[in-house]
Amino acid sequence: MRIGLFVPCYVDAFEPEVGIATLELLERFGLDVDYPFDQTCCGQPMTNTGCHAEAAATEALFVKNFAPFDYVVAPSGSCVHQVREHLTAIPQTDEVKAVRAKTFELVEFLHDILKVEEFPWAEFPHRVGYHGNCNALRGIHHARPSELNAPFFSKPLDLLKKVKGIEIVAPARPDECCGFGGTFSVFEPAVSAKMGYDKVSDHAQAGAEYVVSADSSCMMHQKGCAERIGVPLKFIHIARILNGATA
Amino acid sequence: MSASDELRPQDEARRDGVIHPEVLAGNDESERGQDGRRLQHAEGASRPISAGALSPKAPREPQPRGAKIRGDRPIDQAEAAERFLAAPMHQKAHDARLWDLRTKRDTAAFGIPEWEELRELASQIKTHTLANLDRYLEEFEARAKANGVHVHWAADGAEHNRIVHGILKDHGAKSLIKSKSMLTEECGFRHYMAGTGIEVIETDLGERIQQLDNEEPSHVVVPAVHKTRFDVAEVFSRTMGTDPENDDAHYLAESQRMHTRPLILEADAGLTGCNFAIAETGTVVTCTNEGNADLSGNVPKLQIHSIGIEKLIPRIEHLGVFLRLLSRSALGSPITQYTSHFRAPRKGTEMHMVLVDNGRSERLGMEEFWTSLKCIRCGACMNTCPVYRRSGGLSYGATYSGPIGLIIDPTFNKRKYSTLPFSSTMNGSCTNVCPVKINIHEQIFAWRKVLAEEHQIPLLKQGMMKAAGQVLSRPATYRAAIGAADSALKVLPRFAVYNPLNTWGKGREMPEAPRQTFHAWYKQNRMAKAGGKKTEGIK
Incomplete structure (x- = not known):
């Protein structure tokens, strides 16, 4: 099984350790993982802003980079949602459709494709609050959103519960958006920051020591908000915990 | 509902002798949902939400006002939202009040095992009705006429206003009482009537507050939810001469009632909106918690009902599906206090119905956006929207605010409301609470594409995206x-x-x-x- 690793641009630049953890974790399961060296971005900043024509060349590059693989895996629900649902600025050839269909977010890849039963190397003796990115939650169905009258499930919590020593605490508003929203964070900064302040305060009140998420983008925003208002929270990507990081 | 936002639980003394002991003891089986849990009736269960210091000497935070309207120039929602956030007492109370409604909505919705099936059914009934709207409108008109109702057709808001004004003039009416109607807001009816010499009196408490303060409603169900008790005390003291220092919700509500009730009893005509129009019977159904639509419809000898053409449902048997969804989604209560059916004029009175298009037919032809016509105006998308709760409804500078507003407003004016679809994180919570399953956040995404293609987004933004696209593709x-x-x-x-x-x-x-x-x-x-x-x- 050949896996193409997609490392989103902000992970590449700001949280390289998340890319490294994702690579190492996949390799722990004996997978053949490649990082196509010419990769850049999934095109989301442009399509999110309505500028589909401006995203076309970036989308074509993504498809060119990842067409050769059996699966594409990325440590970001938001980018995977873009690829799966919104990579439509270029003609939908069989190749494009195939890449879109075989692109998976790390948590769902571990949970649904590899069906991982245990992470014997993982131990995280801390109280954590989980933050579900909205695209991961409602776009690619990581978990049952709180609005729906349906049986509860959560793929990221299923995985985290296999980690030794971890304690999970729930904020009062479990799926309230943290206000990142891609370009929303810079075009509507006041509301975005206020949502972030409220989010990190909610996690702190629930007793969390760490906020854990499958998306670095939300956490980059929340970390900036927490530091600004002095909420002593730490942030860590789920890939690092599952790969055995202890702090 | 829709009143001053500081609802206090009735104190025990007031309850004694008024509420049946079995209800107080929580033994009334009708008070339980299908899962056996006790229902939280929205009003009674509302938590008191403090809007700041209790001391009367404490400085009062002025109410932040809405978006600046400058003709057709794009609304700067972000600027208005920033001013709302700069009023922390208001913002906090607003967020808490609306989140409370969202929480109650969850409890009420989860009390019904078939909730998601109901949403699907309602969505399908609306799909069917909208796909056959011409037929159902003709059926409705024929039934209404057979019931003795005068039926009018208005192509747009201006025609609606002229028709209603004409009816009032023909009867020599000098005053009109009306219940809350988003359609009449959309038509700018109150502003139009201001120049006619006929007095318009809003009978919904929240809407009356907004009328007295010369402000638009900020929410489709709770129009004054952005105001605190203090704000209402200020408005009432200025317009009705109440004690400016007394911000007790009961005092304020009672004062308003004493002031407005005589106007209601003496009014020459009444006007209501419409929640559902039933084609097979020609009936207009209104849902209120104050009974004010009943006053508007039943007290004066001349009654008028303004109906958006998308309000049609085919048969009376479909109504139950929507009634079960509406108030649960809106307020978390099983049903509104009053659900009234207006079918035929009472003896010695006259009844008019005005069917209004105002852009709806055009919207029906928009492939990506026509399902927004399914909206039953419950406000659930607003209550759950984290951006709306932190911005206030007036920041949108439009008749419809919050998520549903983002996808409806640009159909009225693409340039003026071109910025609104960007006032969202597209988190999708709105879509999940929508009782008729409108894919709201996907339509927000689709609107952004349409607006960018038609160059209705700022050049700076589009230029940045072009530059980003060039760099990211190499x-x-x-x-x-x-x-x-x-x-x-x-x-x-x-x-x-x-x-x-x-x-x-x-x-x-x-x-x-x-x-x-x-x-x-x-x-x-x-x-x-x-x-x-x-x-x-x-x-």
Whole structure:
């Protein structure tokens, strides 16, 4: 099984350790993982802003980079949602459709494709609050959103519960958006920051020591908000915990 | 409902002798949902929400006002939202009040095992009705006429206003009482009537507050939810002469009632909106908690009902589906206090119905946006929207605010409301609470595309996206842009967040740049080594 690793641009630049953890974790399961060296971005900043024509060349590059693989895996629900649902600025050839269909977010890849039963190397003796990115939650169905009258499930919590020593605490508003929203964070900064302040305060009140998420983008925003208002929270990507990081 | 926002639970003394002991004891089976849990009736269960210091001497925070309207120029929702956030007492109370409604909605919805099936059924009934709207409208008209109702057709808001004004003039009416209607807001009816010499009196408490304060409703169900008790006390003291220092909700509500009730009893005509129009019977159904639509419809000898043509449902048997969804979605109560059916004029009175298009037919032809016509105006999308709760409804500068507003308003004026679809994180909670399953957040996404294609977004924004697209599609250029190896910080914070004005850093700390990018790490650790697949223990 050949896996193409997609490392989103902000992970590449700001949280390289998340890319490294994702690579190492996949390799722990004996997978053949490649990082196509010419990769850049999934095109989301442009399509999110309505500028589909401006995203076309970036989308074509993504498809060119990842067409050769059996699966594409990325440590970001938001980018995977873009690829799966919104990579439509270029003609939908069989190749494009195939890449879109075989692109998976790390948590769902571990949970649904590899069906991982245990992470014997993982131990995280801390109280954590989980933050579900909205695209991961409602776009690619990581978990049952709180609005729906349906049986509860959560793929990221299923995985985290296999980690030794971890304690999970729930904020009062479990799926309230943290206000990142891609370009929303810079075009509507006041509301975005206020949502972030409220989010990190909610996690702190629930007793969390760490906020854990499958998306670095939300956490980059929340970390900036927490530091600004002095909420002593730490942030860590789920890939690092599952790969055995202890702090 | 829709009153001053500081609803206090009735104190025990007031309850004694008024409420049946069995209800007080919580033994009334009708008070339980199908899952056996006790229902939280919205009003009675409302938590008191403090709007700040209780001391009367404490400085009062002035109410933040809405978006600045400058003709057709795009609304600056972000600017108005920032002013709302700068009034923390208001923002906090607003957020708490609406989140409380969302929580009650969840409890009420989860009390019904078939909730999701009901949503699907309602959505399908609306799909069917809208697909056959011409037929159902003709059926409705024929039935209404057979019931003795005068039926009028209005192509737009201006025609609606002229028709209603004409009816009032023909009867020599000098005053009109009306219940809350978003359609009449959409038509600018109150502003139009201001120039006619006929007095219009809103009978919904929240809407009356907004009328007296010369402000638009900020929410489709709770129009004055952005105001605190203090604000209402100020408005009432200014307009009705109440005690400006007394902000007790009961005092204020009672004062308003004493002031308005005589106007209601003496009014020459009444006007209501319409929640559902039933084709097979020609009936208009209104749902209120104050009974004010009943006053408007039943007290004067001349009654008028304004109906958006998308309000049609085929048969009376379909009504139950929507009634079960409406108030649960809106307020978390099983049903509104009053659900009234208006079918035929009472003896000696006259009844008119005005069917209004005002852009609906055009919207029905929009492939990506027609399902927004399914909306039953419950406000659930607003209550759950984290942006709306922190911005206030008036920040949208439009008749419809919040998520549903973002997708309806641009159909009225693409330039003026071109910014609104960007006032969203597209988190999707709105879509999940919508009782008729409108894919609201997907339509917000689709609107952004339409607006960009038609160059209705700022040149700066589009230019930034063009530049980003050019860099991100050329790996070598991209790598050069973010720095050769280890100096990502120099360019990336600006570049990665597309941030020429440093709006990121205004409310947040900047992320720290790491030692090296993943890309550089991979090159160093995996590509430099021959066949190197081994990782150098990185933490």
